[in-house]
Amino acid sequence: MAEETYLKQSTQLGNLGRPQVAILDFGSQYSHLIARRVRELHVYCELYSCLVKVEELAQHELTAIILSGGPNSVYDEGSPHVSPEVWKLIEERNIPVLGICYGMQELAHVFGGTVAPGLKHEYGKAMVKRVEGCDSQLLDGMPEEFQMWMSHGDKLTKTPEGFKPVGSTDNAEFVAIENLEKRMWGLQFHPEVTHSPKGRELLGNFIIKIAGAKPDWVMTDYAQEFIDDVRKTVGEGHVIGAVSGGVDSTVAAVLMTRAIGDRFHAILVDNGCLRKDEATKVLKRMREDCGVNLRCVDASDRFLDLLKGVTEPEKKRKIIGGTFIEVFQEEAIKIEADMGKKCGYLLQGTLYPDVIESISYKGPSATIKTHHNVGGLPANMNLKLIEPLRELFKDEVRELGMALGIDEASVWRHPFPGPGLAIRILGEVTRERVKILQEADDIVIQELLNSGHYRKIGQAFTVLLPVKSVGVMGDGRTYENVASVRCVETTDYMTADFYHLPYDVMGKMSSRVINEVRGINRLCYDISSKPPATIEWE
Structure with missing residues (x-):
């Protein structure tokens, strides 16, 4: 398989001796964001499969382990689980663990809690309330009530043995739990997303204060x-x-x-x-x-x-x-x-x-x-x-x-894919179509630079579509190619939103492309986000 070829041929340098936070991925769309937030704390981390072999983890100096969210229900047959050998490694090394969403439910699954479908699903913003009188180090510096992002249908209905609740919402009694003896914490919400304003602070409490990781990733x-x-x-x-x-x-x-x-x-x-x-x-x-x-x-x-x-x-x-x-x-x-x-x-x-x-x-x-x-x-x-x-x-x-x-x-040059314009020409790639797209794309980039928007955009380019449209130039009918401009805002390129380019800049781009590039008579603007779309069209 191509993936096996890549792994076999890739030379790994310098990672074995560096202390790290290991993030075990259960398939969540947010797993990469956990990695981003940890790196923002200047702490090195790596993402692994939740099915990772203990031998792979054991060769590293692990300062903490984070269990990600995931799309499965922890009680379903065939749902993914961390191996018993990994749990044994965690116990032997006394590694602190933070479970997020499915990750918290995995803690419940392993240590005797109960997870069941909630009476209603909970998606979006929710107010988390600290349990009265709780003095949790994980919630250190957090107000009595704070906003976090929820994305779950199941919920914890009984805490695992030895765990106590430290946070709740109106919909769920146990959205933050801890076991100080085992050095384990669980969160039903997602502190890693931008919609959780205090999320970075909370992750910092776990990574820096509890796990003792050094912020020396420079x-x-x-x-x-x-x-x-x-x-x-x-x-x-x-x-x-x-x-x-x-x-x-x-x-x-x-x-x-x-x-x-x-x-x-x-x-x-x-x-x-x-x-x-x-x-x-x-x-x-x-x-x-x-x-x-x-x-x-x-x-x-x-x-x-x-x-x-x-x-x-x-x-x-x-x-x-x-x-x-x-x-x-x-x-x-x-x-x-x-x-x-x-x-x-x-x-x-x-x-x-x-x-x-x-x-x-x-x-x-x-x-x-x-x-x-x-x-x-x-x-x-x-x-x-x-x-x-x-x-x-x-x-x-x-x-x-x-x-x-x-x-x-x-x-600060915008990314350009290895396959180049071949994946920005939808359909067959010909010399003629490459030339058309080169000219159109050059004008688009010129106008972004001239208008001062280039540095504000994560990636910008033009796509040549495999369709033609009717137009009129002078007194004549045209039947030419359609192109689309794609501009996105992003920092990690794993998620992105379309850039809100002013209409006057769009208008100038359109006018120049249609008038100066022979073969294009219509220019569109892509307003899709990632996900569900990708940044590139192919």
């Missing part, structure tokens, strides 16, 4: 750890790097250059689906501003020929991912021949959201889509992957870029 330390580790791993060998010019690959390339210097060979592959003048601009910026020795391999004809007639999104990604690796393997062979040294590693700018969305080993959540650099790797790939950013969220990568002294224009 990007400068992370950079030095990576540099030290990669020098040990690579030795005198050479590394080939996939560099697109986006913030992820730029930061990864600068890190690798500082680690091994000229033995890092950065390559920009022109797959024929880059933005307008992208290759020229990226080469100049990476060489002059970032000190990375980047060269371009023009494989545009090769990619476009393979994409001919292909319309299914996953097939596009697989073709592009596989061809990318083929090109890199060919270039690695050339480097070995020229340098007389083995080139056995491939650097990629893979991020944590890519991993979470592409492979299911981090939890039973459904695969959303295959990323070309994660699930799209061929089984016969003979390069080992080095991915310095694979445990980071996008805002952490930007923070790392600033710590490395990379220029602001590079750090």
